Amino acid sequence: MSLVYQSPVDALPLRRLVEEGRRLLTRRVLTGVSVAAFALVVLASVVTGLIRPEHNWDMAPYIAVSFEDRISDPEALHKAAWDATLEGVSDGQRYELMKGNPYNIDQFANPDHFFSQLTMYRVKVAYTETIRLLDHWVSPVMATAIIASVSTLFVGLALFYWAVRRDFAQGLLFATPTIVLAGYFDMALLATPDMMMAAFAIPGMYLASRGKAWSAVPFLLAMYLVRPDGIIFLFALLLAALAFGRDRLPYLLAFVAAILLYSPITAAANHPGWWPHFYFSIIELQNDMRGFSPPFDPLIYLKGIIRGISVALRYNNWPMIMGVLLLAWAYLAVKGRVGTRPQVMVLTALILNFIGKFVTFPLPDDRVYFIFVVPFLMLVLEIWKPDFSLPTRRGSDGHRLAKTEPRAA
Numbered sequence: 001m002s003l004v005y006q007s008p009v010d011a012l013p014l015r016r017l018v019e020e021g022r023r024l025l026t027r028r029v030l031t032g033v034s035v036a037a038f039a040l041v042v043l044a045s046v047v048t049g050l051i052r053p054e055h056n057w058d059m060a061p062y063i064a065v066s067f068e069d070r071i072s073d074p075e076a077l078h079k080a081a082w083d084a085t086l087e088g089v090s091d092g093q094r095y096e097l098m099k100g101n102p103y104n105i106d107q108f109a110n111p112d113h114f115f116s117q118l119t120m121y122r123v124k125v126a127y128t129e130t131i132r133l134l135d136h137w138v139s140p141v142m143a144t145a146i147i148a149s150v151s152t153l154f155v156g157l158a159l160f161y162w163a164v165r166r167d168f169a170q171g172l173l174f175a176t177p178t179i180v181l182a183g184y185f186d187m188a189l190l191a192t193p194d195m196m197m198a199a200f201a202i203p204g205m206y207l208a209s210r211g212k213a214w215s216a217v218p219f220l221l222a223m224y225l226v227r228p229d230g231i232i233f234l235f236a237l238l239l240a241a242l243a244f245g246r247d248r249l250p251y252l253l254a255f256v257a258a259i260l261l262y263s264p265i266t267a268a269a270n271h272p273g274w275w276p277h278f279y280f281s282i283i284e285l286q287n288d289m290r291g292f293s294p295p296f297d298p299l300i301y302l303k304g305i306i307r308g309i310s311v312a313l314r315y316n317n318w319p320m321i322m323g324v325l326l327l328a329w330a331y332l333a334v335k336g337r338v339g340t341r342p343q344v345m346v347l348t349a350l351i352l353n354f355i356g357k358f359v360t361f362p363l364p365d366d367r368v369y370f371i372f373v374v375p376f377l378m379l380v381l382e383i384w385k386p387d388f389s390l391p392t393r394r395g396s397d398g399h400r401l402a403k404t405e406p407r408a409a
Contacts, residue, residue: 027170027389034172035160041176041185042156049188050149055093055141057104059191060085061121063140064114066131068122078111084140106287116289120277122269126225127193144191151195152188155374158202162378170388171381181317182373183366190367197226198371201233205350205375208237209382211342213247217254223371224258228265229361231258233372236352237345244345278361282308308362318369322354325373328380339383350376 064081071077086094098108107114122128127147134143159179163169187195204219220237224230234255241251271277272289275296280286282304312319329338329347338344350372357369 027387030173030389031169034170034176035164038156038160038163038172038176041180042153042160045185045188046149046153046156048185049152050145052189053141053145053148053191054186054189055085055089055097056190056192057097057100057107058121059141059144060097060107061114061118062124062128062131062144062191062193065118065121065128066135066140066143068118069132074115075111078114081114082108087139087141089141103285103287110287112290113288119270119272119289120280123228123265123271124193124226125265126222127196127227130196141191148188148190148192148195151199152184154199155184155195155202158199158206159374159378162202162206163381166382168381168385171378171384171386173388174381174386175377178321178377179370179374182321182377183317183370184374187367187370192367193226194367194370197223197230198374200226201230201371202375205346206378208247208349209340209343209346209375209379211247211340213241213250217250220254221257224261228258228262229357231255231262232356232360233349233353234258236356237349239352240345240349243348244341246341246345274360278304282362305358305362308358308364312362312364316364316366318366318373321373322369322376325376325380326351328384332380332383337383339379343379343383347376347379 060081063084064077067077067080067084071080085097089097097104099105107117130147131140131143134146138146159175160172163172163175187198200219200222204216204223207213207216207219220230220234224234234251238248238251238255241248265271266273272280272292276289276292276294279294279300280289280292283300286292332338339347353372354369357372
């Protein structure tokens with residue numbers, strides 16, 4: 001057996017290839033790749049949501065509420081809402097909307113039952129009013145698609161601005177797949193208020209993390225008007241502000257404003273109250289909400305919490321994403337990079353919000369938690385400021401060599 005001697009010169013092509021790779025993996029190139037990947041996902045989500053939306057069942061009651069300013073009779077409202085909903089829908093989607101399950105069958109066939117459901121949809125005031133405004137120019141179904149797509153674009157632009165403004169554009173390499181896992185693409189296709197809520201919530205949380213509380217408040221109140229369960233985050237933010245001793249007045253006023261608005265909004269909607277809505281959404285669907293007022297039962301409530309946890313862990317991504325993000329923040333904190341005071345305050349509020357949201361109304365869907373997962377992600381990336389480029393220097397032979405830090409003794 002003979003041994004073949006390989007001189008250092010033989011490795012020169014490989015070394016040159018490695019050095020060329022280092023030359024290409026510059027900060028500018030990697031930042032460009034990060035931004036391009038993120039922009040591609042945002043554009044694909046916006047366009048798909050506009051031309052190929054998902055016609056989910058919730059679209060029918062939202063459209064019905066938008067018609068209530070001109071139609072008061074339940075039977076006429078039922079017909080108008082379903083005619084508008086089914087217009088332009090494919091045969092497969094039409095069957096799913098009308099006959100996908102016993103609840104859908106009943107709601108399509110019974111105007112009074114359908115009308116009784118609208119109490120839980122009227123409280124999304126900003127969303128239904130926007131549909132009502134747009135359907136003067138486009139069909140109601142197209143109005144829901146426009147709202148979802150514009151909101152999707154606005155969320156994408158807000159996240160892009162956040163990453164570039166705070167100098168962690170390469171973090172978009174992590175943000176892009178994470179927001180998709182968190183529901184960004186799916187939400188862009190749905191006729192629900194969740195993406196519209198995120199379009200206000202994310203800028204508000206960005207401003208709050210920058211210590212600009214007074215600027216954040218209008219966005220956070222708009223978030224609340226899209227979905228009144230946003231009051232949970234306003235309360236969590238107030239608790240965090242009190243604990244950290246800063247921005248207490250603006251967040252106190254925001255929470256008080258939400259409290260003052262809550263009663264008129266729910267009264268105008270004829271909302272059944274927290275427990276009947278909890279029972280309907282978490283425990284068992286009710287075909288007819290008229291007079292539905294079950295007594296509070298702690299065991300049933302506990303059953304709802306356990307069900308929410310089970311479904312969230314089995315079918316949704318947000319619990320695992322948040323687990324990874326919490327570990328990442330803890331690791332950064334150990335390394336002395338916990339974040340600025342406003343950043344830590346918002347992160348604390350987000351953690352409190354997850355607890356409060358799940359305790360009060362444990363809907364397990366990714367879309368419900370998207371507006372809280374994504375700001376947490378962005379704040380962790382902002383604290384980290386990942387940079388994957390390989391800085392280089394010229395060696396004595398003229399080749400570029402990777403810079404190395406001296407190893408600690």
